[in-house]
Amino acid sequence: MVSLCYVNGKIQSLKDGVINISDLALQRGYGVFDFARTYNGKLFHFDDHIQRLRASASELHLKLPISGSEITRIAEQLLKDSTLNTPSVRLILTGGYTYSSPVLEYPNFIIIAEELPTYPNAVYSNGAKLIMVEYQRELAHVKSINYLNAVRLEPVKLQKNAFDILYHSHNGITECPRNNFFIFRGDTLVTPVTHVLHGITRKIILSLASNHFTVEEGAIHLSELDLIDEAIITSTSKRVIPVTTIDDQKVGSGLIGDRTKTIMRLFDEYTNDY
Numbered sequence: 001m002v003s004l005c006y007v008n009g010k011i012q013s014l015k016d017g018v019i020n021i022s023d024l025a026l027q028r029g030y031g032v033f034d035f036a037r038t039y040n041g042k043l044f045h046f047d048d049h050i051q052r053l054r055a056s057a058s059e060l061h062l063k064l065p066i067s068g069s070e071i072t073r074i075a076e077q078l079l080k081d082s083t084l085n086t087p088s089v090r091l092i093l094t095g096g097y098t099y100s101s102p103v104l105e106y107p108n109f110i111i112i113a114e115e116l117p118t119y120p121n122a123v124y125s126n127g128a129k130l131i132m133v134e135y136q137r138e139l140a141h142v143k144s145i146n147y148l149n150a151v152r153l154e155p156v157k158l159q160k161n162a163f164d165i166l167y168h169s170h171n172g173i174t175e176c177p178r179n180n181f182f183i184f185r186g187d188t189l190v191t192p193v194t195h196v197l198h199g200i201t202r203k204i205i206l207s208l209a210s211n212h213f214t215v216e217e218g219a220i221h222l223s224e225l226d227l228i229d230e231a232i233i234t235s236t237s238k239r240v241i242p243v244t245t246i247d248d249q250k251v252g253s254g255l256i257g258d259r260t261k262t263i264m265r266l267f268d269e270y271t272n273d274y
């Protein structure tokens with residue numbers, strides 16, 4: 001399998017792609033990224049990903065060194081020249097070198113064509129278990145490279161046999177480390193709007209669901225967890241995963257509900273036709 005990357009203007013094999021160890025990404029964890037995938041060989045909502053990358057970069061006072069259309073052209077070329085089963089594209093903009101002056105003016109820009117990760121079929125057919133952790137991501141609307149807490153909790157997730165973590169804080173229930181979280185209160189689909197990353201999948205689900213359900217962007221309080229009927233998590237690579245257990249407590253009946261099945265079907269249809 002051939003996987004290619006682009007680093008500051010040069011296309012090469014992924015294993016040869018390097019930046020200097022003086023980068024702020026390594027020394028300070030300073031940088032942003034985005035992750036897009038393909039369906040039917042075509043980049044999916046790529047303009048949305050570029051727009052979010054640009055917005056994340058701007059929050060960190062970083063500028064994309066090339067235009068959106070140039071990013072798309074390079075990403076398509078990497079995909080064409082790589083041999084991947086289900087290709088995806090990672091865009092990374094780092095803080096640049098510690099010795100660059102003025103600081104943050106010379107970010108390193110990387111595009112990687114890589115294989116999309118897969119997840120066990122069982123989570124789609126039986127539902128996933130989440131465990132709650134009290135935490136609020138810093139600059140939550142920014143897709144930064146900082147996943148410190150998420151990585152740190154990997155062993156805890158394994159130990160508790162959970163598929164994912166669900167963050168909560170004084171802001172209510174927010175999101176998972178790498179997924180957005182939705183609940184059904186009756187026929188109303190609810191997802192938090194503040195203190196979360198605005199997922200591209202989240203946006204699509206809200207739009208598709210609005211033809212079938214009442215859709216609400218607003219807070220989900222910890223106290224209402226016992227009362228929710230159904231829950232799902234969404235992301236680019238995971239698509240729509242039903243959540244049937246949270247902290248050893250069943251969500252609703254503990255089975256995948258009909259509304260969740262509708263959302264999964266709508267998303268399948270949308271991506272199959274893309």
Ligand SMILES: Cc1ncc(COP(=O)(O)O)c(C=O)c1O
Nearest residue numbers: 178179180197199200201235236
């Ligand atoms: C913190 C966080 N929330 C939500 C998501 C889901 O976003 P998307 O649907 O764009 O993949 C991600 C994606 O990696 C994320 O890192």
